[in-house]
Amino acid sequence: MKTKKLIITIFGSTGDLTARKLLPAITNLTKNKEISKDVLILALGRREYTKKDYLDYMQTLTSSKLDRDFLEDHLEYFKMQITELNDYHSLKNKINEYSDRNTQNLFYLAIGPELLENVSKNIFESKLVEKLSDRIIFEKPFGHNYDSAKEINQMLWQYFKEQQIYRIDHYLGKEMVRNIVNLRFGNKIFEHIWNKDNIASITVLAKEEEGILNRAGYYDTAGALKDMVQSHLLQVLSLIVMDTPLENTSEAIKDKKLEVLNHLEFDSKLSFLGQYEGYLQEKNIPATSQTDTFVFLKAELHSKLFENVPLYLLTGKKLDEKKSQIIIEFRSVSNQLNLEKETNKLYIDISPNEGVRFNLNHKVFGLNDESATSDMKYSIKDNLKDELPEAYEKMILDAINGNNQLYVRWDEIEQSWRLIDQLVNQELDFIRYKTFDELKERIKKTEKIDL
Numbered sequence: 001m002k003t004k005k006l007i008i009t010i011f012g013s014t015g016d017l018t019a020r021k022l023l024p025a026i027t028n029l030t031k032n033k034e035i036s037k038d039v040l041i042l043a044l045g046r047r048e049y050t051k052k053d054y055l056d057y058m059q060t061l062t063s064s065k066l067d068r069d070f071l072e073d074h075l076e077y078f079k080m081q082i083t084e085l086n087d088y089h090s091l092k093n094k095i096n097e098y099s100d101r102n103t104q105n106l107f108y109l110a111i112g113p114e115l116l117e118n119v120s121k122n123i124f125e126s127k128l129v130e131k132l133s134d135r136i137i138f139e140k141p142f143g144h145n146y147d148s149a150k151e152i153n154q155m156l157w158q159y160f161k162e163q164q165i166y167r168i169d170h171y172l173g174k175e176m177v178r179n180i181v182n183l184r185f186g187n188k189i190f191e192h193i194w195n196k197d198n199i200a201s202i203t204v205l206a207k208e209e210e211g212i213l214n215r216a217g218y219y220d221t222a223g224a225l226k227d228m229v230q231s232h233l234l235q236v237l238s239l240i241v242m243d244t245p246l247e248n249t250s251e252a253i254k255d256k257k258l259e260v261l262n263h264l265e266f267d268s269k270l271s272f273l274g275q276y277e278g279y280l281q282e283k284n285i286p287a288t289s290q291t292d293t294f295v296f297l298k299a300e301l302h303s304k305l306f307e308n309v310p311l312y313l314l315t316g317k318k319l320d321e322k323k324s325q326i327i328i329e330f331r332s333v334s335n336q337l338n339l340e341k342e343t344n345k346l347y348i349d350i351s352p353n354e355g356v357r358f359n360l361n362h363k364v365f366g367l368n369d370e371s372a373t374s375d376m377k378y379s380i381k382d383n384l385k386d387e388l389p390e391a392y393e394k395m396i397l398d399a400i401n402g403n404n405q406l407y408v409r410w411d412e413i414e415q416s417w418r419l420i421d422q423l424v425n426q427e428l429d430f431i432r433y434k435t436f437d438e439l440k441e442r443i444k445k446t447e448k449i450d451l
């Protein structure tokens, strides 16, 4: 249990993310004694709020119950304009009031890319980040295309040391995403079959039932391709199809993920974008918006392991269910006995119901001789008494501990933006959809894919 004081200052503290993810994550980490009990959350905002007003407002942004008692004790709302350098001096005074020599500072920038430059410069000029143990987490999106991301990154390098910069992709903190390396490289049965000779296709999907909630301002400038594919889906796919890292270290894994991003090619004819019906009627969305809320992409990886294996990425809002999953479909058996009921599939369930399933063909039990298929299943929930920690808990904890293993390296972001820019320039087909079934039908016209 760490006892040194910790101050977590949140920029963008009146947003959804703070209410739904950051405050609960910090609450759990403290209550579970993973971080110092001597933690102060400084929530910055420009509105005239008392702590009570602030917490009341945050509760309206999330359906889960915030831990009021904990937050009353450990949070302060601090009114300031984050674009005004002058206000940073009062913020610094506030931080100093609470600090001693050993206090660690973590700054969480949950703000849009348009504010990033101004805020980073102000943090630098007001000398808020001084020690190497002071760190800044940068929430995605990191830019809106390759050029802007590059500019942002160069600016950050001007102000901060790389060891202080944490570029977050919360999917990398999810239990089953963290498990991919163990599954792939810790099991003899997968070691020699994880390749084009044995795998017929790979699908990474992240479906959501919700629409854009109250994030119109951000979402309409991004869309699903930039919001989900540039970060989460490309990261997950890279872990699934990368070559074996030279060693089990963060850098060696990132090197191999980067090779994937460098050799990935999308098929723009078979990929398409969609927008849910009703999107144009959402509050604060322009009536002519062409923003994508759904993406289906077909890709190929030019590597020895996976050349010619179709790779699919699918994500969207207002679909039939909330589910994130990886499906590895194996090729048919090569013998003539006709005992294969279904091709083998390995499902890595990222959420909900984290776990792994693998369908096996077998004989129907009893007197019958026909073939059947059943799932071999490992479900984390069935094996765990407590709740699994949320991805944001792992990410915040790692940043506090100076472990950037699950954080994204600049060259990965750079290359994934190059891929997204190419797709944007190719002007993919764009359709409106009401249901997931319509999208599925369209995909199934050309692709043999199990959705």
Ligand code: BG6
Pocket (backbone or CB within 6 Å): 206, 208, 227, 228, 324
């Ligand atoms: C965020 C996106 O990064 O991920 C959101 O900005 C999306 O639009 C969310 O809803 C999905 O994350 P999760 O953890 O709920 O699958």
